[in-house]
Amino acid sequence: MLSNSLIELDRAHLIHPVASWRGHEKAGVRMLTSAKGATVTDANGKTLIDGFAGLWCVNAGYGQETVIEAATRQLRELPYATGYFGLGSEPPIRLAARLADLAPGDLKHVYFTLGGSDAVDSTVRFARYYWTARGLPQKDQFISLEQGYHGSSTVGAGLTALPVFHAGFGLPMDWQHKIPSHYTYRNPVGSDPAAIIAASVAQLRAKVQEIGGAERVAAFYAEPIQGSGGVLVPPAGWMKAMRDVCTELDILFIADEVITGFGRTGPLFACAEDGIVPDMMTCAKGLTSGYVPMGAVFLSDRLYQVIADHAGAAAVGHGFTYSAHPVSAAVGLAVLDLYEGGLLENGRKMGARLQAGLAGLADHPLVGDVRGRGMLAAVELVTDKALKTPLPAAALPSQRIFDRAWENGLVIRAFGNGVLGYAPPLCCTEAEIDGIVERTRLTLDQTLEDADVR
Numbered sequence: 314m315l316s317n318s319l320i321e322l323d324r325a326h327l328i329h330p331v332a333s334w335r336g337h338e339k340a341g342v343r344m345l346t347s348a349k350g351a352t353v354t355d356a357n358g359k360t361l362i363d364g365f366a367g368l369w370c371v372n373a374g375y376g377q378e379t380v381i382e383a384a385t386r387q388l389r390e391l392p393y394a395t396g397y398f399g400l401g402s403e404p405p406i407r408l409a410a411r412l413a414d415l416a417p418g419d420l421k422h423v424y425f426t427l428g429g430s431d432a433v434d435s436t437v438r439f440a441r442y443y444w445t446a447r448g449l450p451q452k453d454q455f456i457s458l459e460q461g462y463h464g465s466s467t468v469g470a471g472l473t474a475l476p477v478f479h480a481g482f483g484l485p486m487d488w489q490h491k492i493p494s495h496y497t498y499r500n501p502v503g504s505d506p507a508a509i510i511a512a513s514v515a516q517l518r519a520k521v522q523e524i525g526g527a528e529r530v531a532a533f534y535a536e537p538i539q540g541s542g543g544v545l546v547p548p549a550g551w552m553k554a555m556r557d558v559c560t561e562l563d564i565l566f567i568a569d570e571v572i573t574g575f576g577r578t579g580p581l582f583a584c585a586e587d588g589i590v591p592d593m594m595t596c597a598k599g600l601t602s603g604y605v606p607m608g609a610v611f612l613s614d615r616l617y618q619v620i621a622d623h624a625g626a627a628a629v630g631h632g633f634t635y636s637a638h639p640v641s642a643a644v645g646l647a648v649l650d651l652y653e654g655g656l657l658e659n660g661r662k663m664g665a666r667l668q669a670g671l672a673g674l675a676d677h678p679l680v681g682d683v684r685g686r687g688m689l690a691a692v693e694l695v696t697d698k699a700l701k702t703p704l705p706a707a708a709l710p711s712q713r714i715f716d717r718a719w720e721n722g723l724v725i726r727a728f729g730n731g732v733l734g735y736a737p738p739l740c741c742t743e744a745e746i747d748g749i750v751e752r753t754r755l756t757l758d759q760t761l762e763d764a765d766v767r
Protein backbone atom coordinates (compact mmCIF):
# COMPACT_ATOMS: atom_id res chain seq x y z
CA MET A 314 0.00 0.00 0.00
CA LEU A 315 1.03 3.56 -0.64
CA SER A 316 1.96 5.07 2.68
CA ASN A 317 0.11 8.16 3.84
CA SER A 318 3.36 9.95 4.42
CA LEU A 319 4.27 9.76 0.72
CA ILE A 320 0.87 11.10 -0.23
CA GLU A 321 1.38 13.96 2.24
CA LEU A 322 4.89 14.71 1.00
CA ASP A 323 3.66 14.76 -2.60
CA ARG A 324 0.76 17.02 -1.68
CA ALA A 325 3.02 19.42 0.19
CA HIS A 326 5.99 19.63 -2.17
CA LEU A 327 5.62 18.13 -5.64
CA ILE A 328 3.97 20.19 -8.36
CA HIS A 329 2.43 17.96 -11.05
CA PRO A 330 2.39 18.90 -14.74
CA VAL A 331 -0.83 20.21 -16.31
CA ALA A 332 -2.82 19.51 -13.14
CA SER A 333 -5.32 21.38 -11.06
CA TRP A 334 -3.03 22.09 -8.10
CA ARG A 335 -5.97 22.26 -5.69
CA GLY A 336 -7.65 19.25 -7.30
CA HIS A 337 -4.46 17.25 -6.94
CA GLU A 338 -4.04 18.21 -3.28
CA LYS A 339 -7.51 16.81 -2.74
CA ALA A 340 -7.19 13.65 -4.81
CA GLY A 341 -3.64 12.76 -3.77
CA VAL A 342 -1.06 10.99 -5.91
CA ARG A 343 -1.65 7.61 -7.55
CA MET A 344 1.80 6.07 -7.55
CA LEU A 345 3.34 3.50 -9.86
CA THR A 346 6.04 1.28 -8.37
CA SER A 347 7.23 -1.03 -11.15
CA ALA A 348 6.68 -2.01 -14.77
CA LYS A 349 7.53 -4.79 -17.21
CA GLY A 350 6.83 -5.07 -20.92
CA ALA A 351 3.48 -3.38 -21.53
CA THR A 352 2.24 -3.54 -17.94
CA VAL A 353 2.64 -1.27 -14.93
CA THR A 354 2.05 -2.00 -11.24
CA ASP A 355 0.70 0.55 -8.80
CA ALA A 356 1.43 1.04 -5.11
CA ASN A 357 -1.52 -1.19 -4.19
CA GLY A 358 0.02 -4.05 -6.14
CA LYS A 359 -2.50 -3.77 -8.96
CA THR A 360 -1.13 -4.64 -12.41
CA LEU A 361 -2.53 -2.83 -15.44
CA ILE A 362 -1.99 -2.80 -19.20
CA ASP A 363 -0.37 0.53 -20.03
CA GLY A 364 -2.48 1.51 -23.03
CA PHE A 365 -0.77 4.90 -23.17
CA ALA A 366 2.93 3.90 -22.81
CA GLY A 367 3.45 6.39 -19.99
CA LEU A 368 2.87 9.64 -21.87
CA TRP A 369 2.99 8.06 -25.37
CA CYS A 370 6.70 7.59 -24.92
CA VAL A 371 7.65 4.10 -23.68
CA ASN A 372 7.47 2.70 -27.22
CA ALA A 373 9.92 -0.13 -26.49
CA GLY A 374 8.09 -1.21 -23.34
CA TYR A 375 9.43 -1.40 -19.81
CA GLY A 376 12.32 -3.43 -18.43
CA GLN A 377 14.30 -3.86 -21.65
CA GLU A 378 17.59 -5.29 -20.37
CA THR A 379 19.73 -4.14 -23.30
CA VAL A 380 18.62 -0.55 -22.70
CA ILE A 381 19.31 -0.80 -18.98
CA GLU A 382 22.76 -2.29 -19.69
CA ALA A 383 23.63 0.40 -22.24
CA ALA A 384 22.70 3.16 -19.79
CA THR A 385 24.60 1.52 -16.92
CA ARG A 386 27.70 1.00 -19.03
CA GLN A 387 27.67 4.61 -20.19
CA LEU A 388 27.09 5.91 -16.65
CA ARG A 389 30.21 4.04 -15.54
CA GLU A 390 32.40 4.98 -18.49
CA LEU A 391 31.48 8.60 -19.08
CA PRO A 392 28.28 9.94 -17.51
CA TYR A 393 28.65 13.39 -19.04
CA ALA A 394 30.57 15.14 -21.78
CA THR A 395 29.81 18.60 -23.04
CA GLY A 396 29.47 19.30 -26.73
CA TYR A 397 30.77 22.82 -26.16
CA PHE A 398 34.41 23.74 -26.96
CA GLY A 399 34.49 21.20 -29.80
CA LEU A 400 34.28 18.33 -27.33
CA GLY A 401 32.11 15.27 -27.72
CA SER A 402 31.56 11.61 -26.96
CA GLU A 403 30.89 8.49 -28.97
CA PRO A 404 27.17 7.69 -28.36
CA PRO A 405 25.66 10.94 -29.70
CA ILE A 406 27.92 10.85 -32.75
CA ARG A 407 26.85 7.29 -33.55
CA LEU A 408 23.20 8.05 -32.82
CA ALA A 409 23.18 11.18 -35.03
CA ALA A 410 24.77 9.24 -37.87
CA ARG A 411 22.29 6.36 -37.61
CA LEU A 412 19.32 8.71 -37.39
CA ALA A 413 20.54 10.74 -40.37
CA ASP A 414 20.70 7.50 -42.31
CA LEU A 415 17.14 6.53 -41.33
CA ALA A 416 15.45 9.94 -41.63
CA PRO A 417 13.57 10.95 -44.78
CA GLY A 418 15.38 12.78 -47.61
CA ASP A 419 18.16 15.21 -46.75
CA LEU A 420 17.44 15.53 -43.01
CA LYS A 421 21.10 14.76 -42.41
CA HIS A 422 21.96 16.98 -39.45
CA VAL A 423 20.77 16.32 -35.90
CA TYR A 424 20.67 18.67 -32.91
CA PHE A 425 19.96 16.83 -29.64
CA THR A 426 17.81 18.47 -26.97
CA LEU A 427 16.37 17.37 -23.63
CA GLY A 428 12.82 16.74 -24.83
CA GLY A 429 10.16 17.87 -27.25
CA SER A 430 9.51 21.41 -26.03
CA ASP A 431 13.10 22.56 -26.38
CA ALA A 432 13.29 20.76 -29.73
CA VAL A 433 10.37 22.93 -30.91
CA ASP A 434 12.03 26.04 -29.43
CA SER A 435 15.21 25.13 -31.28
CA THR A 436 13.34 25.02 -34.60
CA VAL A 437 12.06 28.55 -34.01
CA ARG A 438 15.59 29.75 -33.33
CA PHE A 439 17.04 27.92 -36.35
CA ALA A 440 14.22 29.19 -38.59
CA ARG A 441 14.81 32.80 -37.54
CA TYR A 442 18.56 32.42 -38.01
CA TYR A 443 18.06 30.78 -41.42
CA TRP A 444 15.92 33.64 -42.76
CA THR A 445 18.35 36.20 -41.37
CA ALA A 446 21.13 34.33 -43.13
CA ARG A 447 19.14 34.48 -46.37
CA GLY A 448 18.78 38.26 -45.96
CA LEU A 449 15.07 37.99 -45.12
CA PRO A 450 14.87 38.73 -41.37
CA GLN A 451 11.34 40.10 -41.79
CA LYS A 452 10.16 36.48 -42.27
CA ASP A 453 9.45 36.25 -38.55
CA GLN A 454 5.83 35.03 -38.30
CA PHE A 455 4.90 31.42 -37.46
CA ILE A 456 1.74 29.45 -38.19
CA SER A 457 0.46 26.27 -36.55
CA LEU A 458 -2.85 24.41 -36.31
CA GLU A 459 -5.79 24.66 -33.95
CA GLN A 460 -5.79 21.58 -31.67
CA GLY A 461 -2.03 21.42 -32.21
CA TYR A 462 0.48 20.71 -29.46
CA HIS A 463 4.08 21.82 -29.69
CA GLY A 464 5.26 21.84 -26.10
CA SER A 465 4.99 23.76 -22.88
CA SER A 466 7.96 26.14 -22.97
CA THR A 467 6.95 29.76 -23.53
CA VAL A 468 7.60 29.66 -27.27
CA GLY A 469 6.25 26.12 -27.74
CA ALA A 470 3.15 26.76 -25.64
CA GLY A 471 2.37 29.74 -27.88
CA LEU A 472 2.51 27.50 -30.96
CA THR A 473 0.36 25.01 -29.06
CA ALA A 474 -3.34 25.76 -29.58
CA LEU A 475 -4.85 24.26 -26.44
CA PRO A 476 -6.45 27.09 -24.39
CA VAL A 477 -5.27 25.80 -21.01
CA PHE A 478 -1.65 26.44 -22.08
CA HIS A 479 -2.47 30.08 -22.92
CA ALA A 480 -4.92 31.35 -20.29
CA GLY A 481 -3.14 33.36 -17.62
CA PHE A 482 0.24 33.01 -19.35
CA GLY A 483 -0.09 35.90 -21.82
CA LEU A 484 0.05 33.57 -24.82
CA PRO A 485 0.14 33.21 -27.75
CA MET A 486 2.66 35.87 -28.73
CA ASP A 487 1.72 38.22 -31.55
CA TRP A 488 3.92 36.41 -34.10
CA GLN A 489 2.22 33.06 -33.46
CA HIS A 490 -0.82 32.38 -35.65
CA LYS A 491 -3.27 29.48 -36.04
CA ILE A 492 -5.36 27.99 -38.80
CA PRO A 493 -8.15 25.42 -38.26
CA SER A 494 -7.33 21.75 -37.83
CA HIS A 495 -8.29 19.08 -40.38
CA TYR A 496 -10.33 17.36 -37.59
CA THR A 497 -12.24 15.04 -39.94
CA TYR A 498 -15.01 14.06 -37.50
CA ARG A 499 -16.02 17.65 -36.83
CA ASN A 500 -14.83 19.55 -39.90
CA PRO A 501 -17.34 22.19 -41.09
CA VAL A 502 -16.68 21.17 -44.73
CA GLY A 503 -17.70 17.56 -43.98
CA SER A 504 -15.65 14.39 -44.04
CA ASP A 505 -14.67 14.25 -47.73
CA PRO A 506 -10.84 14.03 -47.77
CA ALA A 507 -10.42 16.20 -50.88
CA ALA A 508 -12.65 18.92 -49.42
CA ILE A 509 -10.76 18.88 -46.11
CA ILE A 510 -7.39 19.14 -47.86
CA ALA A 511 -8.65 21.95 -50.11
CA ALA A 512 -9.99 23.82 -47.07
CA SER A 513 -6.68 23.53 -45.16
CA VAL A 514 -4.71 24.67 -48.19
CA ALA A 515 -7.03 27.68 -48.63
CA GLN A 516 -6.84 28.50 -44.91
CA LEU A 517 -3.04 28.43 -44.93
CA ARG A 518 -2.88 30.66 -48.01
CA ALA A 519 -5.42 33.06 -46.50
CA LYS A 520 -3.53 33.26 -43.20
CA VAL A 521 -0.27 33.97 -45.03
CA GLN A 522 -2.01 36.82 -46.90
CA GLU A 523 -3.54 38.16 -43.68
CA ILE A 524 -0.13 38.29 -41.98
CA GLY A 525 1.34 40.31 -44.85
CA GLY A 526 2.30 37.73 -47.46
CA ALA A 527 4.91 34.98 -47.67
CA GLU A 528 7.67 37.57 -47.22
CA ARG A 529 6.58 37.78 -43.54
CA VAL A 530 6.14 34.07 -42.79
CA ALA A 531 9.00 31.95 -41.44
CA ALA A 532 7.43 28.55 -40.94
CA PHE A 533 4.37 26.34 -40.71
CA TYR A 534 4.17 23.56 -38.10
CA ALA A 535 2.17 20.35 -38.27
CA GLU A 536 2.10 17.07 -36.38
CA PRO A 537 1.62 14.17 -38.85
CA ILE A 538 -1.19 13.14 -36.48
CA GLN A 539 -2.32 15.70 -33.90
CA GLY A 540 -1.77 13.99 -30.56
CA SER A 541 -2.73 16.07 -27.54
CA GLY A 542 -5.55 17.71 -29.52
CA GLY A 543 -7.29 14.30 -29.46
CA VAL A 544 -5.45 12.04 -31.94
CA LEU A 545 -6.69 13.82 -35.06
CA VAL A 546 -5.64 11.97 -38.21
CA PRO A 547 -5.50 14.06 -41.39
CA PRO A 548 -6.76 12.55 -44.65
CA ALA A 549 -4.08 10.81 -46.74
CA GLY A 550 -2.37 13.48 -48.83
CA TRP A 551 -2.96 16.31 -46.36
CA MET A 552 0.70 16.57 -45.23
CA LYS A 553 1.87 16.47 -48.86
CA ALA A 554 -0.56 19.23 -49.88
CA MET A 555 0.56 21.48 -47.00
CA ARG A 556 4.23 20.75 -47.72
CA ASP A 557 3.65 21.72 -51.36
CA VAL A 558 2.08 25.07 -50.41
CA CYS A 559 5.04 25.83 -48.14
CA THR A 560 7.51 24.91 -50.87
CA GLU A 561 5.69 27.11 -53.37
CA LEU A 562 5.58 30.10 -50.98
CA ASP A 563 9.13 29.55 -49.64
CA ILE A 564 7.91 28.96 -46.07
CA LEU A 565 9.65 26.35 -43.94
CA PHE A 566 7.59 23.21 -43.26
CA ILE A 567 8.32 21.80 -39.81
CA ALA A 568 7.00 18.35 -38.92
CA ASP A 569 6.57 17.76 -35.19
CA GLU A 570 7.08 14.01 -34.82
CA VAL A 571 7.47 14.04 -31.03
CA ILE A 572 4.59 11.54 -30.72
CA THR A 573 4.47 10.01 -34.20
CA GLY A 574 8.20 9.23 -34.44
CA PHE A 575 9.85 5.92 -33.63
CA GLY A 576 7.28 3.42 -34.78
CA ARG A 577 4.21 4.93 -33.18
CA THR A 578 2.27 4.95 -36.46
CA GLY A 579 4.12 2.04 -38.12
CA PRO A 580 7.30 3.27 -39.84
CA LEU A 581 10.16 4.88 -37.93
CA PHE A 582 8.87 8.32 -38.96
CA ALA A 583 5.32 9.14 -40.03
CA CYS A 584 6.62 11.65 -42.61
CA ALA A 585 8.00 8.71 -44.59
CA GLU A 586 4.51 7.26 -44.90
CA ASP A 587 3.17 10.69 -45.88
CA GLY A 588 5.83 10.83 -48.60
CA ILE A 589 7.22 14.18 -47.53
CA VAL A 590 10.54 15.61 -46.42
CA PRO A 591 10.12 18.53 -44.02
CA ASP A 592 12.72 21.30 -43.69
CA MET A 593 13.03 20.46 -40.01
CA MET A 594 11.63 17.60 -37.94
CA THR A 595 11.35 17.35 -34.16
CA CYS A 596 11.41 14.12 -32.14
CA ALA A 597 11.56 13.05 -28.49
CA LYS A 598 9.60 10.40 -26.52
CA GLY A 599 10.27 7.17 -28.50
CA LEU A 600 13.81 8.37 -29.28
CA THR A 601 14.83 7.06 -25.84
CA SER A 602 11.52 5.33 -25.14
CA GLY A 603 11.18 7.49 -22.03
CA TYR A 604 13.99 5.69 -20.15
CA VAL A 605 15.92 8.97 -19.96
CA PRO A 606 15.06 12.40 -21.40
CA MET A 607 16.13 13.33 -24.93
CA GLY A 608 14.75 15.10 -27.97
CA ALA A 609 16.14 15.93 -31.38
CA VAL A 610 15.81 18.40 -34.23
CA PHE A 611 16.62 17.17 -37.72
CA LEU A 612 17.76 19.88 -40.14
CA SER A 613 17.73 19.51 -43.90
CA ASP A 614 21.11 19.79 -45.55
CA ARG A 615 19.88 22.93 -47.37
CA LEU A 616 19.11 24.70 -44.06
CA TYR A 617 22.26 23.49 -42.39
CA GLN A 618 24.53 24.78 -45.17
CA VAL A 619 22.90 28.24 -45.23
CA ILE A 620 23.22 28.62 -41.45
CA ALA A 621 26.79 27.29 -41.38
CA ASP A 622 27.89 29.59 -44.24
CA HIS A 623 26.30 32.65 -42.67
CA ALA A 624 27.89 32.07 -39.26
CA GLY A 625 31.25 31.34 -40.83
CA ALA A 626 33.86 31.42 -38.08
CA ALA A 627 31.35 32.78 -35.54
CA ALA A 628 29.39 30.56 -33.17
CA VAL A 629 25.74 29.74 -33.85
CA GLY A 630 24.55 30.79 -30.39
CA HIS A 631 22.28 27.95 -29.43
CA GLY A 632 23.10 25.27 -26.88
CA PHE A 633 22.11 23.47 -23.69
CA THR A 634 24.31 21.97 -20.98
CA TYR A 635 22.73 18.62 -21.77
CA SER A 636 22.72 18.80 -25.59
CA ALA A 637 23.87 15.41 -26.93
CA HIS A 638 23.99 13.79 -23.49
CA PRO A 639 26.03 10.57 -23.71
CA VAL A 640 23.79 8.48 -21.43
CA SER A 641 20.65 9.53 -23.30
CA ALA A 642 22.36 8.81 -26.61
CA ALA A 643 23.53 5.37 -25.40
CA VAL A 644 19.91 4.62 -24.51
CA GLY A 645 18.82 5.95 -27.90
CA LEU A 646 21.20 3.55 -29.68
CA ALA A 647 19.99 0.57 -27.64
CA VAL A 648 16.35 1.48 -28.26
CA LEU A 649 17.04 1.85 -31.99
CA ASP A 650 18.52 -1.66 -31.99
CA LEU A 651 15.26 -2.92 -30.52
CA TYR A 652 13.12 -1.09 -33.08
CA GLU A 653 15.20 -2.46 -35.95
CA GLY A 654 15.47 -5.88 -34.35
CA GLY A 655 11.74 -6.65 -34.54
CA LEU A 656 9.87 -4.10 -32.42
CA LEU A 657 8.77 -1.96 -35.37
CA GLU A 658 7.47 -5.07 -37.05
CA ASN A 659 5.62 -6.20 -33.94
CA GLY A 660 4.24 -2.68 -33.53
CA ARG A 661 2.88 -2.77 -37.08
CA LYS A 662 1.14 -6.11 -36.48
CA MET A 663 -0.23 -5.07 -33.09
CA GLY A 664 -1.22 -1.68 -34.52
CA ALA A 665 -3.41 -3.37 -37.13
CA ARG A 666 -4.98 -5.49 -34.38
CA LEU A 667 -5.55 -2.44 -32.17
CA GLN A 668 -7.21 -0.46 -34.96
CA ALA A 669 -9.45 -3.40 -35.90
CA GLY A 670 -10.34 -4.08 -32.26
CA LEU A 671 -11.22 -0.46 -31.50
CA ALA A 672 -13.17 -0.19 -34.76
CA GLY A 673 -15.31 -3.00 -33.35
CA LEU A 674 -16.43 -0.62 -30.60
CA ALA A 675 -18.21 1.59 -33.15
CA ASP A 676 -21.49 -0.19 -32.38
CA HIS A 677 -21.38 1.01 -28.77
CA PRO A 678 -24.01 3.68 -28.02
CA LEU A 679 -21.37 6.07 -26.63
CA VAL A 680 -18.87 5.80 -29.49
CA GLY A 681 -19.06 8.54 -32.11
CA ASP A 682 -15.74 8.06 -33.85
CA VAL A 683 -12.81 5.63 -33.86
CA ARG A 684 -9.62 6.82 -35.54
CA GLY A 685 -5.89 6.24 -35.58
CA ARG A 686 -2.89 4.80 -37.37
CA GLY A 687 -0.69 1.99 -36.09
CA MET A 688 -0.25 2.07 -32.32
CA LEU A 689 -1.87 5.50 -32.01
CA ALA A 690 -5.65 5.68 -31.72
CA ALA A 691 -8.63 7.46 -30.22
CA VAL A 692 -12.24 6.72 -29.46
CA GLU A 693 -14.40 9.84 -29.34
CA LEU A 694 -17.43 9.53 -27.08
CA VAL A 695 -20.75 11.26 -27.73
CA THR A 696 -24.15 11.20 -26.08
CA ASP A 697 -25.97 11.40 -29.44
CA LYS A 698 -24.37 9.81 -32.47
CA ALA A 699 -26.43 11.62 -35.10
CA LEU A 700 -25.85 15.04 -33.53
CA LYS A 701 -22.29 14.19 -32.45
CA THR A 702 -23.06 15.70 -29.04
CA PRO A 703 -19.89 15.74 -26.95
CA LEU A 704 -19.87 14.32 -23.44
CA PRO A 705 -21.00 16.92 -20.89
CA ALA A 706 -18.68 19.54 -19.56
CA ALA A 707 -15.10 18.46 -19.51
CA ALA A 708 -13.30 17.06 -16.56
CA LEU A 709 -15.80 15.05 -14.53
CA PRO A 710 -16.88 12.27 -16.90
CA SER A 711 -13.33 12.04 -18.27
CA GLN A 712 -11.81 11.57 -14.83
CA ARG A 713 -14.50 9.02 -14.00
CA ILE A 714 -13.76 7.08 -17.21
CA PHE A 715 -10.03 7.19 -16.46
CA ASP A 716 -10.66 5.92 -12.90
CA ARG A 717 -12.97 3.17 -14.12
CA ALA A 718 -10.56 1.99 -16.78
CA TRP A 719 -7.92 1.89 -14.03
CA GLU A 720 -10.21 -0.25 -11.88
CA ASN A 721 -10.63 -2.49 -14.93
CA GLY A 722 -6.86 -2.86 -15.25
CA LEU A 723 -6.24 -0.45 -18.11
CA VAL A 724 -4.36 2.83 -18.35
CA ILE A 725 -5.74 5.12 -21.05
CA ARG A 726 -5.67 8.84 -21.68
CA ALA A 727 -9.07 10.42 -21.04
CA PHE A 728 -9.02 13.85 -22.68
CA GLY A 729 -11.32 16.45 -21.12
CA ASN A 730 -13.70 16.42 -24.08
CA GLY A 731 -14.52 12.70 -23.81
CA VAL A 732 -11.89 11.48 -26.23
CA LEU A 733 -10.05 8.34 -25.11
CA GLY A 734 -6.44 8.12 -26.30
CA TYR A 735 -4.40 4.97 -26.94
CA ALA A 736 -0.66 4.64 -27.54
CA PRO A 737 0.47 1.27 -26.15
CA PRO A 738 4.07 0.05 -26.18
CA LEU A 739 5.09 -1.57 -29.47
CA CYS A 740 6.03 -4.75 -27.57
CA CYS A 741 2.38 -5.55 -26.74
CA THR A 742 1.21 -9.12 -27.20
CA GLU A 743 -2.01 -10.03 -28.98
CA ALA A 744 -3.59 -10.81 -25.60
CA GLU A 745 -2.65 -7.34 -24.32
CA ILE A 746 -4.12 -5.62 -27.38
CA ASP A 747 -7.32 -7.65 -26.97
CA GLY A 748 -7.29 -6.76 -23.27
CA ILE A 749 -7.14 -3.05 -24.12
CA VAL A 750 -10.21 -3.38 -26.34
CA GLU A 751 -12.20 -5.60 -23.93
CA ARG A 752 -11.46 -3.41 -20.91
CA THR A 753 -12.46 -0.35 -22.90
CA ARG A 754 -15.81 -1.93 -23.78
CA LEU A 755 -16.40 -2.84 -20.14
CA THR A 756 -15.55 0.72 -19.09
CA LEU A 757 -17.94 2.16 -21.69
CA ASP A 758 -20.74 -0.21 -20.61
CA GLN A 759 -20.29 0.99 -17.03
CA THR A 760 -20.20 4.61 -18.16
CA LEU A 761 -23.48 4.17 -20.02
CA GLU A 762 -25.13 3.64 -16.62
CA ASP A 763 -24.17 7.19 -15.52
CA ALA A 764 -27.10 9.60 -15.46
CA ASP A 765 -25.09 12.47 -16.99
CA VAL A 766 -24.07 10.63 -20.15
CA ARG A 767 -27.39 8.96 -20.95
Ligand code: PMP
Nearest residue numbers: 428429430462463464569571572
Ligand atom coordinates in the same frame (compact mmCIF):
# COMPACT_ATOMS: atom_id res chain seq x y z
N1 PMP B 1 5.42 18.29 -29.59
C1 PMP B 1 4.49 17.32 -29.56
C2 PMP B 1 3.78 16.94 -30.83
C3 PMP B 1 4.20 16.67 -28.35
O1 PMP B 1 3.25 15.74 -28.30
C4 PMP B 1 4.92 17.03 -27.19
C5 PMP B 1 4.68 16.34 -25.85
N2 PMP B 1 3.52 15.67 -25.68
C6 PMP B 1 5.87 18.05 -27.29
C7 PMP B 1 6.10 18.65 -28.51
C8 PMP B 1 6.64 18.50 -26.08
O2 PMP B 1 7.49 17.51 -25.66
P1 PMP B 1 8.04 17.48 -24.13
O3 PMP B 1 6.86 17.23 -23.26
O4 PMP B 1 9.04 16.36 -24.17
O5 PMP B 1 8.68 18.78 -23.87
